[in-house]
Amino acid sequence: MSLIERQANIRIVLVNTTHPGNIGGAARAMKNMGLAELYLVEPKEYPAPRAVWRAAAARDILDGATIVETVDEAIADCGLVVGTSARERRIPWPLLNPRECGEKIYRESATHKTALLFGREDRGLTNEELQKCHYHVHIPSNPDYSSLNLATAVQVLAYEVRMASLADEQGNLPALTDWDQPPVKSADLEYFHEHLATTMAELKFYDPENPKQVLTRMRRLFNRVRMDEMEVSILRGLLTAVQRKIDRK
Numbered sequence: 001m002s003l004i005e006r007q008a009n010i011r012i013v014l015v016n017t018t019h020p021g022n023i024g025g026a027a028r029a030m031k032n033m034g035l036a037e038l039y040l041v042e043p044k045e046y047p048a049p050r051a052v053w054r055a056a057a058a059r060d061i062l063d064g065a066t067i068v069e070t071v072d073e074a075i076a077d078c079g080l081v082v083g084t085s086a087r088e089r090r091i092p093w094p095l096l097n098p099r100e101c102g103e104k105i106y107r108e109s110a111t112h113k114t115a116l117l118f119g120r121e122d123r124g125l126t127n128e129e130l131q132k133c134h135y136h137v138h139i140p141s142n143p144d145y146s147s148l149n150l151a152t153a154v155q156v157l158a159y160e161v162r163m164a165s166l167a168d169e170q171g172n173l174p175a176l177t178d179w180d181q182p183p184v185k186s187a188d189l190e191y192f193h194e195h196l197a198t199t200m201a202e203l204k205f206y207d208p209e210n211p212k213q214v215l216t217r218m219r220r221l222f223n224r225v226r227m228d229e230m231e232v233s234i235l236r237g238l239l240t241a242v243q244r245k246i247d248r249k
């Protein structure tokens with residue numbers, strides 16, 4: 001399978017972009033590398049002439065872009081979500097380098113939708129948004145000036161996806177072993193986490209002094225495990241059984 005056949009399963013998501021020029025620049029970077037699925041989460045100024053100008057011959061990518069209001073909407077149907085980060089974060093998260101990221105995205109796009117999330121020019125992605133991601137990817141830049149221009153960051157990571165596709169065409173990318181169930185989609189994982197949080201609260205389980213930390217750690221745990229649809233539905237059933245028991249008392 002070539003990159004063109006996988007295009008529909010590789011989504012670039014730009015969150016709250018301020019400068020329309022960066023949206024155009026990202027569209028161009030994508031088309032140059034053979035990607036096409038652009039999602040814009042609440043862009044500040046869009047549509048805009050500057051976006052069209054920077055896109056050059058990638059106008060079609062802009063015209064085909066999907067505009068949504070939340071990150072949740074942008075990733076709802078995705079089985080793999082990778083968030084970009086210009087710097088190290090407080091809570092360590094499973095981290096990929098750009099090469100590993102390109103391979104993972106390319107490989108998984110054979111069977112399900114994948115998304116790469118890019119943050120705001122001034123402050124990147126929020127912690128809450130980063131916690132929705134299975135992995136984080138950092139382009140190893142100069143630590144004294146680590147933040148790349150947004151469209152440039154899209155260029156680097158899109159290039160790595162292309163390199164993985166070329167390696168695959170040459171038979172240099174070993175196939176993944178088949179799994180019997182599809183990975184859980186982001187929207188269903190979100191419902192699971194809400195269900196888990198409610199049940200833990202009903203059980204008076206988590207430390208009221210520090211509830212956020214527990215929920216963050218649960219998100220990290222389950223993102224690391226990469227549950228499939230069946231596993232999530234079993235756990236949802238278990239939570240419901242626990243809730244019924246609490247009700248009866």
Ligand code: SAH
Pocket residue numbers: 084085086087117118119120121122123124125137138139140141146147148149150153
């Ligand atoms: N001051 C912000 C920088 C945001 S740069 C911060 O510290 O988070 C805008 C976006 O470009 C980032 O959200 C990310 O999507 C991308 N980006 C910039 N530099 C990057 C890097 N070194 N690695 C990965 N993504 C990067």
